[in-house]
Structure formats: structure tokens, C-alpha cells
Amino acid sequence: MEIGIRDIIERNKLKAESFLRNNTKVFIKDIVDNLYFCYIKELYEDWIIIKGFDGKRKGEILRIYWSDIKIFEEYKEMREK
Numbered sequence: 001m002e003i004g005i006r007d008i009i010e011r012n013k014l015k016a017e018s019f020l021r022n023n024t025k026v027f028i029k030d031i032v033d034n035l036y037f038c039y040i041k042e043l044y045e046d047w048i049i050i051k052g053f054d055g056k057r058k059g060e061i062l063r064i065y066w067s068d069i070k071i072f073e074e075y076k077e078m079r080e081k
Contacts, residue, residue, distance in 0.1 A: 009066045016043055016072070025053060025075035030068045037075060038062075 019026050020040040028036040028050070036057060038050035047065045052058045 005067065009069075012066060012069055012072045013043070016040055016048055019074065025077075026050070027071065027073055027075045028064065028069055029071035030064060031070050032068075033070075036062070036064070 016026075018024070020043060023039065026036075026038050026040060028038065030036075035055060036050060036052060037054040038052045038057070040048060041051050041061065042049035047063045048069075050062050050064060052060045052062070
């Protein structure tokens with residue numbers, strides 16, 4: 001079964017609601033391979049508002065269109081051994 005872009009966007013929106021509700025750190029990679037380490041601030045039908053917590057976008061508030069998101073997942077902390 002092939003999953004279309006609309007299905008992926010709808011799944012990402014559902015995940016985003018949970019991440020926002022639980023103040024979860026998020027990792028996003030867009031279609032031009034920009035990386036975002038962020039918290040979700042607001043959700044809209046066509047885009048998401050994020051605030052960077054790390055990397056070169058730390059502290060920035062940005063808007064990303066749902067259709068531009070390639071990877072959307074919970075941020076996993078790297079732990080030292």
C-alpha cells in the first residue's frame with residue numbers, strides 16, 4: 001500500500017498535536033535538508049510555528065509548511081557514556 005503526501009501530512013498533524021500538548025522536543029528535516037531542533041508553538045491548517053532550542057536556529061521562531069516537512073519526529077537526546 002502506497003502512502004500519499006496528504007496521508008503523511010495528516011499523520012504529522014496528529015503527532016504535532018501530541019508534541020504540542022506534551023511540550024515535547026521535536027526534530028524536523030525539510031525538503032531542502034534544513035534541520036530544526038525545536039518546540040512546537042502553534043499549529044495551523046497549512047503550517048506549523050516552531051521555536052528552535054538548539055543548533056543555528058536556537059531561539060528563532062519560524063513557520064514551516066506541512067508540505068515541506070520530510071522528517072518529523074520526537075527529538076532523541078544523545079547521552080554520554
